[in-house]
Amino acid sequence: MEFALIIPALLLLVLGVMEFSRLYNVQISLSNAARSAARVMAIANDAGTAVDAGIDSAPSLNPALSGGNFGFSPGTCASGAVMSVTVTYTTTLLTGAFGPSLTLQGKAATPCGG
Numbered sequence: 001m002e003f004a005l006i007i008p009a010l011l012l013l014v015l016g017v018m019e020f021s022r023l024y025n026v027q028i029s030l031s032n033a034a035r036s037a038a039r040v041m042a043i044a045n046d047a048g049t050a051v052d053a054g055i056d057s058a059p060s061l062n063p064a065l066s067g068g069n070f071g072f073s074p075g076t077c078a079s080g081a082v083m084s085v086t087v088t089y090t091t092t093l094l095t096g097a098f099g100p101s102l103t104l105q106g107k108a109a110t111p112c113g114g
Contacts, residue, residue, distance in 0.1 A: 015095050022094060023102065026061065030087045030106025033058040037070055038085040038110040045077045045112075054087060065089065077112035084109045 037054035041047065050072070055065045071086040087106040093099065 015097070019093060019095050019097070023091070023104070026089065026091050027104055027106065029058040029061055030089055030104055031108065032106070033065060033070075034085045034087045034106040034108035035110075037072075037087070038083050038108040041072060041085065042077055042083045042110040042112045047072055047075075050085070054085070061089065061091075079113050081112045082109050083112050 033054040036057040037050040040053040041050035044050070047070075048067075051067045051070050054070055058065055065087065069087050069089055071088070073084045073086070074081060077083045085108050088103060089105075090101050090103045092101050
């Protein structure tokens with residue numbers, strides 16, 4: 001009888017930990033992708049190369065990142081400016097308790113010119 005009363009709370013706790021840890025892993029991947037893209041953009045000033053570097057630094061995301069996930073501000077890197085990169089990604093949730101999907105963002109900023 002006691003087990004029947006405890007099992008719903010225990011399942012909720014286990015599923016919550018699983019969901020949170022998966023979303024935390026996605027957030028870390030997005031932050032790494034933004035940091036890599038900002039670094040390459042600040043040095044090479046080439047958005048295509050920066051997007052490729054960002055995609056390569058987040059291989060665990062499924063579906064993978066694409067060029068449409070990256071936003072650069074400003075568009076080009078001038079000496080003395082700060083390049084800011086935002087990576088936006090929508091992921092599906094395992095449990096569906098908070099909706100079918102969640103949109104996460106990774107952000108990074110690097111001074112232009114190295």
